[in-house]
Amino acid sequence: MANVKISQLTAKGSNIASSDRFAIAQDDGGGVFSSKYVLGSQIHNMSFNLKTVNYTLALDDSRKMIEVDSTSNRTITVPLNSAVAFPIGTKVMVSRLNTGTVKIAGSAGVTIHSAGGKYDLAAQYSVATLLKRDTDTWYLYGDLIV
Secondary structure, three states: OOOOOHHHOOOOOOOOOOOOEEEEEEEOOOOOEEEEEEEHHHOOOOEEEEEOOOEEOOHHHOOEEEEEOOOOOEEEEEOOOOOOOOOOOOEEEEEEOOOOOEEEEEOOOOEEEOHHHOOEEOOOOOEEEEEEEEOOEEEEEEOEEO
16 A cells, blocks of 8 residues: 555545454554554444343443433343353443432353442442453443442
């Protein structure tokens, strides 16, 4: 590929596909560059998924904010990998928009590690992140209480 200025590239806009590859170069520190790329799935903007009832995560929740808007207590459940095969490294954020409590729980066989064993979003407008670490193992971190 010839040298091209960024200003000469065609704008992709908001229609970036997960499989789109964007070329970049990596310098080894000695002036030698190797070709690398970033996938569209790695640069998508976050989108939102509003829920008012208990909810089990789905594959398309990856890189989304699950907004729970309820005055009743609600549970967001992380399914087994055999049911929903999120790639390792997947992040899903959860926010509490209303006064009802929001608990993060794993289906039987799913392990969720959280500092202090905290799994409930602390208050209205609290946010927490789930990060898939292994096949049925996730980390949970954020504004949490027991």
